[in-house]
Amino acid sequence: MSDSSTAAEQTYRVVRNDEEQFSIWWAGRALPDGWYPEGTEGSRDECLARIAEVWTDMRPLSLRRRMEEATAG
Template sequence: MTGDDDARTYAVVVNDEEQYSICWNDRDLPAGWRREGTAGTRSECLAHIDEVWTDMRPLSLRRWMDEQAPTG
């Protein structure tokens, strides 16, 4: 059995900077993280993250870059 195919259920989690990760579904989350709503196998959760996390920049950086962009 590989690490990708273990029997545990995972949850997709996201922090205030809109960065994604996974954790075991039955564990308490570390401070600053919340459940995104997707749960399943490790592979399923990672595939979901690949789909939805298209901009790897932290939210604060994206906002700053938007503020710096010329208007016109």
């Protein structure tokens, strides 16, 4: 079995951190500290499509908040 066929068969999950940044991680493996499951599992392409759908603002949450405060103040 080649590496590409193994990767195609691998199940991933969409994960998110406290800064509302997204990534994919192998399903069944422990998540790194600070990352939480978003709820989507599937192929790599399915997970990346989900991220493209939900992660529309690439700025970290802390930066978005600071920018909103600066605009409001």
